[in-house]
């Protein structure tokens with residue numbers, strides 16, 4: 001366990017997921033911003049728990065961590081039978097798929113690892129090379145995500161201008177991806193080009209990913225960021241401080257409905273009311289053409305204590321009824337455009353999203 005104070009300025013953005021030697025290092029995002037603690041994981045069970053408890057969170061980061069979780073499962077196989085090895089990999093994938101239900105990147109990454117394992121098992125290659133081949137596949141998923149996020153930022157840049165106010169929600173930042181983030185990618189690239197943006201970050205109750213993660217990473221990068229309570233978004237929009245809303249997503253349905261952190265739908269309605277564009281930034285790995293529309297997206301409900309406790313004490317009466325959905329769905333008609341690594345997609349989303357995969 002490596003604990004450091006996070007008050008120091010870091011030269012490089014923090015990496016939330018890192019493979020080192022033959023184990024997985026995860027930055028415990030539950031402890032940010034005050035503590036930097038890298039956890040060392042060596043089993044799929046530890047990866048499942050890390051995803052479920054949000055040690056690692058954010059759709060792409062969850063997928064990358066799960067991919068390395070499959071590699072840890074492959075390391076556990078000591079036999080010599082290819083079919084038996086494949087069955088073990090398929091069992092690990094099925095197990096890791098139960099860690100969280102909404103972010104489609106988890107299932108996308110596991111399917112990619114399962115397909116790689118199937119090709120290996122069907123090949124003439126010796127089983128001794130399978131572990132290395134799976135590790136290379138997981139590393140490719142991570143490396144590709146970094147490039148994909150950078151491209152999302154590049155495609156978003158024409159939507160931005162010097163001095164612009166951008167409001168974002170939760171953390172769709174470098175900590176939620178391999179690097180750059182999705183919603184934050186244009187902010188980082190604009191900053192690199194000397195563009196002055198004013199970012200407003202919703203704290204994002206109840207887990208405070210905006211306050212603890214987005215505000216932290218943008219401040220570390222030297223980007224002008226102002227922290228808001230979630231209930232302030234309407235007011236700052238009414239003051240004319242916001243010229244665009246940019247958020248990430250955990251799953252885009254085939255018709256363009258968007259599942260994202262709870263509170264996103266409210267922002268979309270507020271943005272429409274103030275005639276402010278509402279952009280969703282996401283990689284193709286977060287677009288799920290197999291889910292026709294938003295009401296079919298499974299919405300995770302999380303533990304009550306995330307709402308009834310905070311700031312080191314109970315913040316609600318004992319026994320109070322609690323509803324704690326971690327996500328909501330924004331209907332596609334409220335979405336101005338979806339920014340992907342292949343470019344900006346606008347309505348009609350069903351046809352235009354499908355065209356991305358042709």
Ligand SMILES: CSC[C@H]1O[C@H](OP(=O)(O)O)[C@H](O)[C@@H]1O
Nearest residue numbers: 057058059172176248249260261
């Ligand atoms: C770039 S995906 C980020 C996405 O994931 C977050 O959810 P969680 O923190 O619960 O994993 C949130 O919905 C972000 O928009």
